[in-house]
Amino acid sequence: MAALGTAAIVWFRDDLRILDNPALEAAAQSGGPVVPVYIDSFNRSNPWAPGSAVRWWLHQSLSSLSRSLESLGSRLVLRSGPAPAVLRELIRETGARTVCWSCRYGALELAEDAKVRSALIAAGVRTESFNANLLFAPWSIRSSSGEPFRVFTPFWRACRSDPAQPHPPGGLPGKALPSPARWPESLALEELALEPAVDWAGGLRQTWKPGEEGANRQLSGFLQNGLENYPGARDMPAVSGTSRLSPHLRFGEISPRQIWHAVLGAIDTATSARVREAGEAFLRQLGWREFAYHLLFNFPETVDQPLRPDFLRFPWRDSARDLKAWQRGRTGFPFVDAGMRELWATGWMHNRLRMVTASFLTKDLMLPWLSGARWFWDTLVDADLANNTLGWQWTAGCGADAAPYFRVFNPVSQGQKFDPEGHYIRRWVPELAALPVPWIFRPWEAPAALLTRAGVRLGHTYPRPIVDHAKARERALAAYYGLRQPNGIL
Numbered sequence: 001m002a003a004l005g006t007a008a009i010v011w012f013r014d015d016l017r018i019l020d021n022p023a024l025e026a027a028a029q030s031g032g033p034v035v036p037v038y039i040d041s042f043n044r045s046n047p048w049a050p051g052s053a054v055r056w057w058l059h060q061s062l063s064s065l066s067r068s069l070e071s072l073g074s075r076l077v078l079r080s081g082p083a084p085a086v087l088r089e090l091i092r093e094t095g096a097r098t099v100c101w102s103c104r105y106g107a108l109e110l111a112e113d114a115k116v117r118s119a120l121i122a123a124g125v126r127t128e129s130f131n132a133n134l135l136f137a138p139w140s141i142r143s144s145s146g147e148p149f150r151v152f153t154p155f156w157r158a159c160r161s162d163p164a165q166p167h168p169p170g171g172l173p174g175k176a177l178p179s180p181a182r183w184p185e186s187l188a189l190e191e192l193a194l195e196p197a198v199d200w201a202g203g204l205r206q207t208w209k210p211g212e213e214g215a216n217r218q219l220s221g222f223l224q225n226g227l228e229n230y231p232g233a234r235d236m237p238a239v240s241g242t243s244r245l246s247p248h249l250r251f252g253e254i255s256p257r258q259i260w261h262a263v264l265g266a267i268d269t270a271t272s273a274r275v276r277e278a279g280e281a282f283l284r285q286l287g288w289r290e291f292a293y294h295l296l297f298n299f300p301e302t303v304d305q306p307l308r309p310d311f312l313r314f315p316w317r318d319s320a321r322d323l324k325a326w327q328r329g330r331t332g333f334p335f336v337d338a339g340m341r342e343l344w345a346t347g348w349m350h351n352r353l354r355m356v357t358a359s360f361l362t363k364d365l366m367l368p369w370l371s372g373a374r375w376f377w378d379t380l381v382d383a384d385l386a387n388n389t390l391g392w393q394w395t396a397g398c399g400a401d402a403a404p405y406f407r408v409f410n411p412v413s414q415g416q417k418f419d420p421e422g423h424y425i426r427r428w429v430p431e432l433a434a435l436p437v438p439w440i441f442r443p444w445e446a447p448a449a450l451l452t453r454a455g456v457r458l459g460h461t462y463p464r465p466i467v468d469h470a471k472a473r474e475r476a477l478a479a480y481y482g483l484r485q486p487n488g489i490l
């Protein structure tokens with residue numbers, strides 16, 4: 001508990017919500033005034049400083065949090081600068097004796113939080129921190145030998161049988177939050193300059209409703225209309241078969257505990273086995289997020305180093321031209337290009353396409369996984385260091401529980417299987433919209449007359465493939481087998 005009567009600061013970071021926010025609750029229970037604060041302390045030289053799409057979302061999310069706090073008679077104080085110095089200033093201005101926050105788990109964030117904590121304690125200020133953004137603290141789940149897990153299934157089994165299951169979410173911190181006699185100065189949200197100077201965010205605005213209210217609405221809509229069909233629909237990018245909660249989770253606008261208990265509730269009250277199975281399948285995906293954080297915490301170097309060190313010797317290619325074609329969605333493989341264009345237009349890409357496009361970059365083009373991870377980092381609204389690192393290393397074959405390197409996604413058959421009518425391709429690659437199945441998946445093999453009728457001029461209106469998939473696959477496999485040691489490490 002915070003010291004009675006004196007002000008308590010709530011330092012918001014990736015927990016931009018008022019429901020089920022234990023840091024806010026602890027500050028509210030202290031009995032003194034509550035000072036909610038957000039500090040723009042991003043170090044621009046950090047290679048993983050938030051990317052452009054995340055900064056756009058952050059602007060909207062802070063605006064939403066600020067409104068929610070106002071509805072509780074409070075405010076969100078915005079400051080910018082190094083967090084330790086800003087917090088010291090705020091403590092001086094408000095007389096706060098407690099600072100509360102939700103934990104973060106990346107190496108740089110842990111180091112910053114440790115530094116802040118010791119400076120505050122040295123100044124006689126209490127600190128209270130909470131695991132509010134994960135179901136299981138990343139250090140709490142261990143194998144029987146006490147080691148962190150590297151494989152998902154046993155990790156998830158250990159989570160599900162852990163005696164400390166996620167407790168039910170908390171509610172509002174109260175009807176109103178006590179205010180300080182005098183509010184400290186705040187920057188205006190615009191002064192944080194989070195939104196792009198040149199407005200490219202129209203597609204993002206049309207697609208998303210950032211903020212806690214949007215997150216809760218998204219969850220209820222998914223429980224009502226999506227959960228039951230999740231196992232079958234989750235792999236089909238043309239239908240809205242997944243929850244699309246990832247950016248909301250990224251910013252902590254909703255907690256995994258809220259989602260977990262809502263889904264358990266749906267499982268408990270379900271009358272059909274189908275809903276129960278769908279609920280379990282969905283919880284398992286939340287489990288992948290937990291696994292990603294488990295890896296980030298226990299193997300922090302993996303944000304830019306492969307978990308499997310043998311991959312340090314992999315002969316990645318270097319081609320600015322191929323990288324650009326991939327980024328722009330102009331590889332000549334319609335399914336890949338559709339994914340990359342969905343990302344550019346909406347700041348999000350379906351999971352199936354994340355795997356297909358990442359495989360195309362690392363295997364067909366043999367470009368380094370890190371160059372793909374950095375592009376995703378800048379363009380995804382849900383860019384999350386734990387999930388992005390896991391996703392890229394998994395696909396590239398160099399990470400935990402990775403897809404074997406020799407499993408190379410076929411960019412044509414993946415489209416045929418997961419977008420059988422070609423609807424997803426038609427939506428994102430409109431210049432091919434008049435091509436029928438099966439040519440829409442491989443226009444370079446379509447009869448010339450048919451291309452003409454569909455208004456497609458290869459090399460003009462749509463690119464020819466930048467690689468021959470069969471040859472590129474052989475090249476990637478040869479490089480991979482070249483890594484093999486005499487003792488057969490790979």
Ligand SMILES: Cc1cc2nc3c(=O)[nH]c(=O)nc-3n(C[C@H](O)[C@H](O)[C@H](O)COP(=O)(O)OP(=O)(O)OC[C@H]3O[C@@H](n4cnc5c(N)ncnc54)[C@H](O)[C@@H]3O)c2cc1C
Nearest residue numbers: 242243244245246285286288289351354383384387388391
């Ligand atoms: C190369 C690559 C990069 C990725 N980068 C990110 C990223 O930066 N941020 C991000 O949130 N996810 C990332 N993912 C994981 C996954 O693609 C997204 O979480 C998912 O597409 C989000 O959509 P959804 O919320 O509708 O998912 P749903 O299927 O509805 O799943 C619900 C939640 O479970 C979690 N989840 C689902 N699948 C995964 C997964 N494979 N790994 C980890 N968590 C998962 C997410 O938090 C998601 O919101 C990446 C995957 C790959 C292959």
